[in-house]
Amino acid sequence: MNGATTPGAGMKSQTMPYQTTSYQANVSLWLNCNLKCPYCFGNPTAPPREWSAETAQRLDQLRDFLGRTGRWTLTLSGGEVTIYPGFAEICRRLDEDGHRVEFFSNGVKPLRKVFPGDSIRHVARVGFSYQLSSEKSAKLRRVFDENVAFLLANGVETDVNYVLYPDRPSRPQEVKEHFLGLGAEFRFLAFQGEHGGRQYPFAYSEELKKDFADYGDMRAAFLMEHGYHMPTFKKCRAGFETFYISLRRGRVYTCEQLQEEALADFTSPDGPARFLERVAAAPITCPAKRCSCRLTVDQEEFLARNDVWDMSRYPQYEAISLPLARAREHWEEQRDAFCREMVSKLQGKELYIWGGGVHTLNLLRKFREGGFPMEIIRGIIEGNSLKHGQSIAGVPIIAVERFAREATPRVTDILISSRAFEEEIAGIIADRFGDAYHAIRMYDGGFQTSFEAVKEFEMVQGS
Structure with missing residues (x-):
């Protein structure tokens, strides 16, 4: 048990010293x-x-x-x-x-x-x-x-x-x-x-x-x-x-x-x-x-x-x-493979992304570098009202209510861009929109290429 001397003593004593932790x-x-x-x-x-x-x-x-x-x-x-x-x-x-x-x-x-x-x-x-x-x-x-x-x-x-x-x-x-x-x-x-x-x-x-x-x-x-x-x-x-x-x-x-x-x-x-x-x-x-x-x-x-x-x-x-040269080559190959696989999962001509955080920032960065057709991304759906009206990499962040009003028939896919809340967001989409949209998940085992390949910042030039 971790004890202390009288307040103000400024040093720690232990009434029961810790054994080495495993x-x-x-x-x-x-x-x-x-x-x-x-x-x-x-x-x-x-x-x-x-x-x-x-x-x-x-x-x-x-x-x-x-x-x-x-x-x-x-x-x-x-x-x-x-x-x-x-x-x-x-x-x-x-x-x-x-x-x-x-x-x-x-x-x-x-x-x-x-x-x-x-x-x-x-x-x-x-x-x-x-x-x-x-x-x-x-x-x-x-x-x-x-x-x-x-x-x-x-x-x-x-x-x-x-x-x-x-x-x-x-x-x-x-x-x-x-x-x-x-x-x-x-x-x-x-x-x-x-x-x-x-x-x-x-x-x-x-x-x-x-x-x-x-x-x-x-x-x-x-x-x-x-x-x-x-x-x-x-x-x-x-x-x-x-x-x-x-x-x-x-x-x-x-x-x-x-x-x-x-x-x-x-x-x-x-x-x-x-x-x-x-x-x-x-x-x-x-x-x-x-x-x-x-x-x-x-x-x-x-x-x-x-x-x-x-x-x-x-x-x-x-x-x-600094990274090993073979590590950088490996992740560039993984990034390109992920973007190709993502394109293969799309069912329509327009896409919205759900989640307006760093996860999406990294995703859009890698999409650009990996040859993903950026022109089909129409917006980012986000529950945090403080982010509405902002943008990530030029893509506008909107409320779910605005998406429900403005989405055109060309929109068939919603890409869930969150690791921590993927399950919850998928549930919200199902409860609110039924099967009107194809929800694409990245962490449910449906991707052969790990999202680790695209979720991070690129290394600076020359590193």
Whole structure:
């Protein structure tokens, strides 16, 4: 159990020292969030008025699965995890079961209220994302700083992540100095997405990239310049020591990028045994195209030997992080094959895409590069009203009501462009339109060519 000394001691003691954990997992608890950030790629939903009994049941099933498979380091994420009324109790139970508990948060809720008494002692580490909402509001900035101070006073490891969104009001160097001054660890992240009709991180100015070398670290500098890691054919610990768990789906996956097939169903009685049978015996060769969160074994070992802030070592880090030539060739072949297969599935002459997020941005980019007939795409249907009237790659985003009014008889196909909500969107189309339209799904096993081939950003020229 993870304990703490008296508040203000600034260091952590342990009343029951952790044994070495067997595995590490990023655990996605829910997509509900108390913010609605315009840059968010997760399509969050508002907190429910009442949490369903299924959530509590899934949490119990997950706890049983974890207890039967080993000791875990668990990084809990959302959405926003602290909005759940019993979140402190979740952390307590997992900690007392012998797991190391960490979580990510936007820092909007006062953690003193979320973790009453000394219950924060059951948490080992917290990673904050310093959002635009907090940066622009004096009240939220104060809450954020108080949360950082509260954690550090109770010996909780505290990290602050700062995404370099376009047009952020503060200077990054000032933000870095502020949080380092509070005693938190600090990390810059490059924004990956579209803003103002421009594709980031490739749209960052050369001046900003140059300045970033003065205050950024090697990981963020690489992502700013190259967009993402292409780990294809490189060794990774995912599926060996690290995993991804989705509470909503009740599944354990190799990692966030590889969700076509689950390793185990943690709600099933045989879930633990199936998981242990399928765990790799050593780091595996990664089949994924993109990774912006995990590191390859070579990257991990390099950063273990070098200071991540020492930019004089960046050329060496860049060299081991760039994609292999055969990896780029492989994904270009997959992209072209996917576009040909998509054309073969169309039943009519006009197409609408359902989903106005980063997924669709990447899809349209690859469609253009792979020879897909872009002229047949008439619009993008999106449920988020904040996006209506905008466009992605020149294709207008509209409400479902407008689509229902304006769709012509030439429209026969709706392409669902969402991994997380494919099932739900397919249900909406069926309920609202019956069999009037041919709904094309990408994650139901109907495609021979994996969508991994097209869902990511292209590498910058010369990388």
